[in-house]
Amino acid sequence: MPVKIGTIDLGAFPLLLAPMEDVSDPPFRYVCKQNGADLMYTEFISSEGLIRDAAKSLQKLDIFEYERPIGIQIFGSNIESMREATVIATKAGPDLIDINYGCPVKNVACRGAGASLLQDIDRMVAMTKAVVESTHLPVTVKTRLGWDDNTKNVFEVAERLQDVGIKALTIHGRTRAQMYKGSADWSMIRDIKRNPFIEIPIFGNGDVDSVEKAANWRMEYEVDGIMIGRAAIGYPWIFREIKHFFATGEHLAGPTIAERIENCLTHLQKSIEWKGEKTGIFEMRRHYSNYFKGLHDFKEFRMRLVTSDSQNTIIEILEEVKEKYETEMA
Template structure:
């Protein structure tokens, strides 16, 4: 698959997720077949102000390629300047977040709040497109609320502004992550665009990914929460898309190897204490649903160091 001038080995992507998709996690999922992984969402204003935390999100490595960087904000000039910074830092692809429903984001006019303002979307995308030659993508929702679906309108604006690919999570901003993703909206957007459309939302298995592709005609899939505690989902989807049988879920011993590798990657990156703290949530996801895991999980929740 190609996005702009970027060639990818497949059409299976990792969604940007705050607090999750840091360098160790991106590196891990690539080992299972993910072809394009995104950073956590990064404040455009933070990049422009040169804050250390924002720049930390740009950390990468030779094994972490190709790299998609997602930025968010509502100020046209700031987003354009941040796009230049991301370009200069060597990213492979840029994504503008127009779908985050978090209150602290939307109250600044950023994220999914932009779905309410098509004119501002056009101003932003035109400015960013003029600034960078990187492949440019947007991640959008179906709309702000259920009765005001703007996905097709915003997607058309994106295409007209030179965006290379639209990524769609078909829930409204007001839904957050509740209810079900309406994949029919992905199908509708795909029918109205000439650029690739990537579907996102409610992909928890390889079968879900294949069903989304078949139902909507989308050009690829982006896995979000379905990867938590389940990084091998990318291997399963790759096999499924290739018409091959999916392997059984990893055994306990195989899972232990993956867990230890992930933990080591986190501690190598962030240091012992911070790496363990960062990894704790992943350990809960890895062990969820396993036999006799309740007491272990309760102990993990009480760890302080």
């Protein structure tokens, strides 16, 4: 049976790319899509920023046909602002709207947005209802288990948000108090999936960083799909490797040096096409160490890559990387 969000068919067991601030931009989404991500989201976008026409927020609305299906994720603390932001985001033409009720960082959660709504379920429900009523698109939600260990209320959240019309729910298996520390606990996610009143797809998120975890947790926690975040940074191949394992039961060989270089160059090219050479090169700098993680003596190359402001120079450096490590690994 295919998993569906509204009329969007995601296949039998979709792999989702998590929305990550300063990471999930169109160039990054491109390489993840090429490697098998089934559903992706924009970086989260401030509802207040959209309403004020803030340039950074508006640029995050950029989506491309090759990304579909794609969701725009919004967050905010004011219900009326979220309603207005939903209208603006809908006009950008995504396939769905997602609400962030999971972000734990202070400048979001301490302003009454993101995970802080887990402290006021009535307000969360009212906000969600306003968003659902403001768009013709399916609305989904990403959240956490609760605010802290004493208030793990996601079971109630799931039922009440389904009642006001959301079409899917992604649950990160940590509380807000945990931030990204400790281990994600997926047992409550399974409890929600087993709830006979829940009819919408339930996706699990948190700590999936290997083929084995994806396969084991798919069976153990009975989710409809898995959302992957940090493990895809610098390693978009995780999507194809998991899919290959699901299909064959066999491990796909990891990317060669040539593939790492090719993927990195594609990412760079897309970044430059999207933001122009200067900004595109600058924003790519955060990715080099991830693409080449595990290569010994890479520090010198990384320093040259992150200090270069010329596309041609970067291409030349990556050619050197290819020659050095292909020879050593042959």
